[in-house]
Amino acid sequence: MDRTVLIVDDDRKLQILLVKYLESYGFKAITVANSESVMRSLRSDAPDIIVLDIMLGRENGLDILKEIRKQSSVPVIMLTAKGEETDRIVGLELGADDYLPKPFNPRELLARLNSVLRRSAGDNNQVHSTTTGNLVCGGFELNTDKRTLLIRNKEITLSTTEYRIIRTLIQNPNRVYSRDELMNIARGKDFMAFDRSIDVHISNLRNKISEVAPELKKQIKTVWGTGYMLEDEGETE
Numbered sequence: 001m002d003r004t005v006l007i008v009d010d011d012r013k014l015q016i017l018l019v020k021y022l023e024s025y026g027f028k029a030i031t032v033a034n035s036e037s038v039m040r041s042l043r044s045d046a047p048d049i050i051v052l053d054i055m056l057g058r059e060n061g062l063d064i065l066k067e068i069r070k071q072s073s074v075p076v077i078m079l080t081a082k083g084e085e086t087d088r089i090v091g092l093e094l095g096a097d098d099y100l101p102k103p104f105n106p107r108e109l110l111a112r113l114n115s116v117l118r119r120s121a122g123d124n125n126q127v128h129s130t131t132t133g134n135l136v137c138g139g140f141e142l143n144t145d146k147r148t149l150l151i152r153n154k155e156i157t158l159s160t161t162e163y164r165i166i167r168t169l170i171q172n173p174n175r176v177y178s179r180d181e182l183m184n185i186a187r188g189k190d191f192m193a194f195d196r197s198i199d200v201h202i203s204n205l206r207n208k209i210s211e212v213a214p215e216l217k218k219q220i221k222t223v224w225g226t227g228y229m230l231e232d233e234g235e236t237e
Helices: 012-023 035-044 061-071 085-093 106-130 160-171 179-187 197-212 214-219
Strands: 003-008 027-032 049-053 076-081 098-102 135-137 140-143 148-151 154-157 220-223 227-230
Touching: 003 012, 003 035, 012 027, 012 106, 027 035, 035 061, 049 061, 049 106, 061 076, 061 085, 076 085, 076 106, 085 098, 085 197, 098 106, 106 160, 135 160, 140 160, 148 197, 154 197, 160 179, 160 197, 160 227, 179 197, 179 227, 197 214, 197 220, 197 227, 214 220
Parallel strands: 003 027, 003 049, 049 076, 076 098
Antiparallel strands: 135 140, 140 148, 148 154, 220 227
C-alpha cells in the first residue's frame, strides 16, 4: 500500500517536482498551500507523514505545526531556510520530528521520509509485540498505544521524538543517557543533529509535564557534562 505524504508548500514548481519524484518511489503525494487545506487533508486523507515549509507566504508554518499537534502525532518534517537555527529549534519545540534546510536535493528528502517512517513503524512493532500494558514510573504513566503521557489522569500529547525519549527514560529509570545516546534512540544515527537538539526536546517535555504537575518535571534530571536521566526514588541506582 502506498504511503501518503502531505506536502505543505506554496511553491507550485516545487510541489510538482516533489509529487513526480516521490510518486516514482511509491508514495501517494498530496499538495496543499494553506492551514485550512492542511487540517482538511489531515482528517480526510490521514497522511502517514507531513512535509511542512515554515515560510508560507501569508502564513507561518510554525503556526500550522501548532494546529497539527493539537489533533495528531503524525510525523512532520520541516523545511527551513538554510542556516536558520532559530526556526529549527522552535519547530522541534513545537513537535516536529526532523528538518531539512532549503534548498535541498529530493533524494535527501526521500531518505529522511523513509528514516522517519521506519522509526515510527519500529515503535509500533515494538509496542504491539512486547508491551502488555502502560509503562509506569515515578508518577508518569506512558500509554504506548496512544503514545501519550498520563499524569494525574490528564493526557499529554507527545511528538514522535518526545515519545521515544520519555519511553527510554521510563523503561530505564536512574540510568544516565548521554545526549548522543538519546538522539540516536530518538532520531537514528542519520539524523542531522545540531548541538541543542536534545536539550530542546528535554525542555519541551519538562514544559509539558509542568503544565500538569510542576514538581514532576524535576524527575528528569540533567547530569552536567553527560546527559539526562529519569530519577525514580523507588529504584536503586
